[in-house]
Amino acid sequence: MLALTKQLKRRITPEQFFMISVFLVNGGNYLYNLVLGRVLGPKAFSDAVILITLLLVLSFIAMTFQLAVAKFTVIFESATLSRFIKMCYTYAVSFALVLGAGVVWFAKDLHAIFRTESHSMFVIFGIAIPIYFIMSVRRGELQGSKDFINLSITYQLEMFTRLALTFLLISMFQISSSIAVAIGIGVSFLAGVFPLKKKQGNVYPTIQLSAKDKKSILNFFILTGCYELTQIICNNSDILLVKHYFPAQEAGLYASLALIGRVVYFVTWMFVMLLLPTVVDKKKKGENTKPVLLKYTGYIIVLACAIVGCTFLFPVFSVQVLFGDAYISIAPLLGWYALATSFFAVSNIFAYYFLSLDHYIPVLIAALMGGLQIVLIVFFHHDLFQVVLMQVLAMGLLLVLQVSYFLLKKNGL
Template sequence: MTFNFAKSSFWILIIANSANVAQYLSQLVLGRYLTVADYGIFNAVNSLGLLVGGFIAAIPYIVSKYMIFYQDNHEFRNNLLNKIIVFVYVSNFILLAILFLFVNEIGLFLKIESLTPIYIFIVLIFLHVIYKLYDSILQGLRMYVTHSVQGAILVFVRLLFIVLLVVYLSHSYNAALLSQVFATVIVLGLIYHISRKTIRVTNKNINIPRTIYKDMFRYSIPVMLTWGILILISNMDIPLVKHYFDEYQAGIYSSASIIGKIGYFLPTVLLHAFFPEVINNDKLGKSSIPLLAFMLGITLLICASYVLVVFFFKEALITLLFGEKYLLAGEYLTRITIFMSIVGVITVLFNFFLAKEIYYYLYASTIVMFLGCLAFVFGEMNSPNDILSILLYTSTALLVTTVLHTFYRYREHLYGWFYKERYS
């Protein structure tokens, strides 16, 4: 593991987790100033936005991979990047049109009478795609600290708008959703200004071979499948609770989900630096096993510690963060924390495999997710715990199958390493 990565990781942990604190302050403000039912609607719309925009997660991986691969040829890199930008904009407008066509169906799924929050969420997805595009350019330039700083600015600006619109002007969940729109527009202007200088094209006559586009398309498929799996399993719980149960139960469950996911977000902020560094190591012919060991170690340490904190102090955490009206969330909190800790480990492994262009894990993962979906289709949902149980079993199966398949596939390498270490 390089010293620069360790140094960057230190600052990223501080900056990004400061942003996480502000993010959770936003949730705490909303949890206290909105009714439990309105809070459930807000989080259901928010989580559905993450699911619908799941393909957005492919953008940073594709952009950063090819920016690093062609980092020594700036003109070629910038021309290729501008082609990617045009493609993303066109795809974004198509997605916008599709979402507007299905706006009534989205409202019916979430059982929301007013379509106003759905329209706001569609606009937010449109803006978030553009934001993610320019944000990924910073990642591709390996400007990890700058990337973390602008992410923190986004969260703090959003918190300010929430305080203004929800606390002082006493508006409801629509104002909370609009706060995200306003903050995204402001920060989008900032990162566009930063990246514009770097990606300026001075020679438009450079020819980009079609094989590169084919490679990008082939690479995008496992990336979208991987992040489709991760986003589905980590964000589908709240929309499902809102779909099967009423607003009050969704609000109670949302508070547990927000608290339970803290342990997941604390270490995974490093993935923005981890993924490009693994790609860069491959290009330089260096091993990335120390980086993987570092990421797994810090993820397990933080997640396990947080599980213990939640297990012993869950009622105190709920009361401190959301107030006594959410104490019923304790019924779900410990299991959500364990579930998201498992997802955290899976996320690290999947990111490593994507960076190394190893895709075998998708076969078993797709089968596991399909079986999980069947459980939702044919299972009877009597309480949010039934939804949580399926997600917990599915995530455990994902982790076990991935680890076992990895050991089986690379058993000869592992045996060779073991005997070398034992008898040397």
């Protein structure tokens, strides 16, 4: 893999390499989920999906640190940046230790709430959380400095390790599938920390951050943290609510629906990763940032339309190929779920664009629509189709409001 990376590095730009890598990593992650679904069946798969969902929740929380590091890596000069990076590692690890301890402490409660086979999988997951936050700060450094080659490698190492180790444990050892998934996730965090940054001289000088810098950092952390919370709500509340309201069999079927339907979100995530440092850099130079937003929005719309079209035209074929006949009953819901995810993916690029510019209104809009989605599902969950339609309604309204805000700002209102 590393040899191939070096060959590609000489032939294509780092940005192009990162885009190819994202497709590879997303493909690997989807293969991981699809094989798990086929091997375990809907009932056992519903337990594995709880861990996968918690991983997504964790990634959104840690993304607050990654995006903050990425943004201020562009803004700060060398000495100030070094002090800032040290501060981020300190706070990230401290926060992660508290969060991980909380997951371990409440493992039995989580086991009861989500009706899983064992509480041990939550214990293993909680122990691994601090490693994930270290990995996220490291990725923020790479993203902000536009070192997309090494950034790609960290994602590849995490994905390949999780994929290989999980199925090795399931196939060769007599352990619970949920425990195997938890161990695979935990060890993959450790692999994702690499490649490590070589320290040269006094990496963390004694210079202190100014009051203005501290205020700017705090504001961005709060703003980004609030938006990542809304991402957690919009992206994962449906799976957790379905797991709570529906039997394990139906929850497993819905989990497979979510994994297929969310392909548009994960495929388009790379554009968010490229967007933020580019927008911050252009703002710093006093250049127009709107063309960057419009370019990446266009890419996302094209990809979203292609995926949604396929899921509406070939739902049965898609489910059969990806998960098998055991999951065929969710085929009629596939196109609608992909449509809801597409609405969210397009609105997401607008939100991150304004986050880069320190605007808070899009965060508030996303929070309100995320809350609306939960309320709608709580009151309207007669069947899985109704759950999906509630998401289409909430995410469609979210997109309309985000685009409206952009147009208002564009016209100087």
